[in-house]
Amino acid sequence: MTSADPLGALAEPAHRVGRGWTAALSLANVAIWVGWYGPLQILLARQAEDFAPGTGMSKETLLAWVTGVGAVVSLVANPFFGALSDRTTARWGRRTPWIVAGSAGGALSLLLLAGAGGLWSMALGWCLVQLTLNAAFAAVTAAVPDRVPRRQRGAVGGWLGAAQILGAVAGTGLATAVGGIAAGYAACAVFAVVGVLPYVLCCRDIGLGAADRPAWSSRAFLRGFWLSPRRYPDFGWAWLTRFLINLSNALVILYLLYYLRDGLHHADPEEGVLVLTAVNSVTLLATVVVGGVWSDRVGRRKPFVLWSGVLMAAATAMLSVWQTWSSAIVAAAVLGVGLGVFMSVDFALMTDVLPSALDRGKDLGVINVANALPQVAAPAVAAPIVTYLGGYRVLYLVAAVAGLAGAVFVRRIRAVD
Structure with missing residues (x-):
C-alpha cells in the first residue's frame, strides 16, 4: 500500500492515492483525536473533581485553567512542528518521523497524565499531550498536499473530517468503558500508537532531495511563521x-x-x-x-x-x-x-x-x-x-x-x- 507518485517531495502530486492510503491516513487521524478527546470529554474532568478540593478552586475553574494552558501550547506547537517536518531530511521522509515521534510521545504523555497527583502534574501532562500529538497531527495533515492531487483532496478531506468525529466518539467511549482514570488514559495511549502503525509501516513518504534542502537559518525559520496577507x-x-x-x-x-x-x-x-x-x-x-x-x-x-x-x-x-x-x-x-x-x-x-x-x-x-x-x-x-x-x-x-x-x-x- 504505497502512494504511486514517483515525483519529488516538492512536486505537485499527479497520481491519485488509493483507498488503502486514505484509510491508513484516516486511521492515524482517528488515533490522534482519540488521544485528545478521551481526556477532554471525560478524564480531565474526573481528575479536576479529584484535585480541586486541595487547590481552593472549583472543579470548573481548575479544568478551564488546565485546558486553557493546553490550548495555548496547541496554538504554538502545530505550526512549529509543521515547519520542522518541512525541513526534515530523514530517509523515512519528511512526515513519517514526526508521526512516529508524536504518537509515541503522546502515548507516554497520556501515561504521565494518568499518574498525575495534583494540579501542576495534571497541567504538565496535558501540555505534553498537546505538544506531542500536535507534532503528529501537523505531519498527518501535511501528508495530504504532499501526496494527494488537487482533484482528489475534497474526498480525502472528507474522510479526514469523518475520522475526527469518529476519533472523538471512540476516545469518549474508551475513556468511559474501561473503568477508572488510569485505565482510560492507558486505553487512549495504546490506541494513539496502534492507530498510526498501518500508515507508518505501509505508506511511503518521500524525503527532500539534496537540491531541495534549504540552508538553515533560525531567523528565517522564525520569520517564516508570518505570512503577509498583502503578499498572499x-x-x-x-x-x-x-x-x-x-x-x-x-x-x-x-x-x-x-x-x-x-x-x-x-x-x-x-x-x-x-x-x-x-x-x-x-x-x-x-x-x-x-x-x-x-x-x-x-x-x-x-x-x-x-x-x-x-x-x-x-x-x-x-x-x-x-x-x-x-x-x-x-x-x-x-x-x-x-x-x-x-x-x-x-x-x-x-x-x-x-x-x-x-x-x-x-x-x-x-x-x-x-x-x-x-x-x-x-x-x-x-x-x-x-x-x-x-x-x-x-x-x-x-x-x-x-x-x-x-x-x-x-x-x-x-x-x-
Missing part, C-alpha cells in the same frame, strides 16, 4: 473564512447547556446537549465525505464553502429567533449538514492556496490556528454578550453574522474556483 491574499482570505466560521461554531457550542437550561427551560439540559450532539454528528457524517467527493467531481470549492457557511449561519440565527426545543433539533441537524460539507471542502481549498511546497507543513499549521484560536476567543466574546448585551438571542445573532461574513469572504479568493 488568497491564503489570508482563506484563513479568515475558516476563523470566522469556526468562531461562529464555537459561540454556538460554548453555552449550549446554559441556553437549554435558562433560555429554553429544558427539563433535562444535560440530556438535551447529548441529543443535539448526536443529531449534529449524524448529519455531519452523512455529508462530510459526500460534500468532498462532489466538490472534486465538479472541480469547484468556493460555492460549497459559501453555501455551507450560509446554511450554518441560517441555522444559528434560528436559535436566536425561534427559541423552542423543536427548533434546536432542526438547527442541530442543519448545522451538521453545513459543517460536514464545510470541513471537507474547506480543507481542500486550504491546500489549494498554500504559498510554498517547501512549507506545506508550516503553512497548514498556521491555518490550523484558525481552528484553535476561536476556542480561546469565544469565551471573551460570549461572556459580555450573555451577561450585559442582550443574552442568548444576541449571542446567536452575533454568531450567525460571524459565520455569514466568513462564508462571504471566501468569494475574495482568486486562485480557486
Whole structure:
C-alpha cells in the first residue's frame, strides 16, 4: 500500500492515492483525536473533581485553567512542528518521523497524565499531550498536499473530517468503558500508537532531495511563521473564512447547556446537549465525505464553502429567533449538514492556496490556528454578550453574522474556483 507518485517531495502530486492510503491516513487521524478527546470529554474532568478540593478552586475553574494552558501550547506547537517536518531530511521522509515521534510521545504523555497527583502534574501532562500529538497531527495533515492531487483532496478531506468525529466518539467511549482514570488514559495511549502503525509501516513518504534542502537559518525559520496577507491574499482570505466560521461554531457550542437550561427551560439540559450532539454528528457524517467527493467531481470549492457557511449561519440565527426545543433539533441537524460539507471542502481549498511546497507543513499549521484560536476567543466574546448585551438571542445573532461574513469572504479568493 504505497502512494504511486514517483515525483519529488516538492512536486505537485499527479497520481491519485488509493483507498488503502486514505484509510491508513484516516486511521492515524482517528488515533490522534482519540488521544485528545478521551481526556477532554471525560478524564480531565474526573481528575479536576479529584484535585480541586486541595487547590481552593472549583472543579470548573481548575479544568478551564488546565485546558486553557493546553490550548495555548496547541496554538504554538502545530505550526512549529509543521515547519520542522518541512525541513526534515530523514530517509523515512519528511512526515513519517514526526508521526512516529508524536504518537509515541503522546502515548507516554497520556501515561504521565494518568499518574498525575495534583494540579501542576495534571497541567504538565496535558501540555505534553498537546505538544506531542500536535507534532503528529501537523505531519498527518501535511501528508495530504504532499501526496494527494488537487482533484482528489475534497474526498480525502472528507474522510479526514469523518475520522475526527469518529476519533472523538471512540476516545469518549474508551475513556468511559474501561473503568477508572488510569485505565482510560492507558486505553487512549495504546490506541494513539496502534492507530498510526498501518500508515507508518505501509505508506511511503518521500524525503527532500539534496537540491531541495534549504540552508538553515533560525531567523528565517522564525520569520517564516508570518505570512503577509498583502503578499498572499488568497491564503489570508482563506484563513479568515475558516476563523470566522469556526468562531461562529464555537459561540454556538460554548453555552449550549446554559441556553437549554435558562433560555429554553429544558427539563433535562444535560440530556438535551447529548441529543443535539448526536443529531449534529449524524448529519455531519452523512455529508462530510459526500460534500468532498462532489466538490472534486465538479472541480469547484468556493460555492460549497459559501453555501455551507450560509446554511450554518441560517441555522444559528434560528436559535436566536425561534427559541423552542423543536427548533434546536432542526438547527442541530442543519448545522451538521453545513459543517460536514464545510470541513471537507474547506480543507481542500486550504491546500489549494498554500504559498510554498517547501512549507506545506508550516503553512497548514498556521491555518490550523484558525481552528484553535476561536476556542480561546469565544469565551471573551460570549461572556459580555450573555451577561450585559442582550443574552442568548444576541449571542446567536452575533454568531450567525460571524459565520455569514466568513462564508462571504471566501468569494475574495482568486486562485480557486
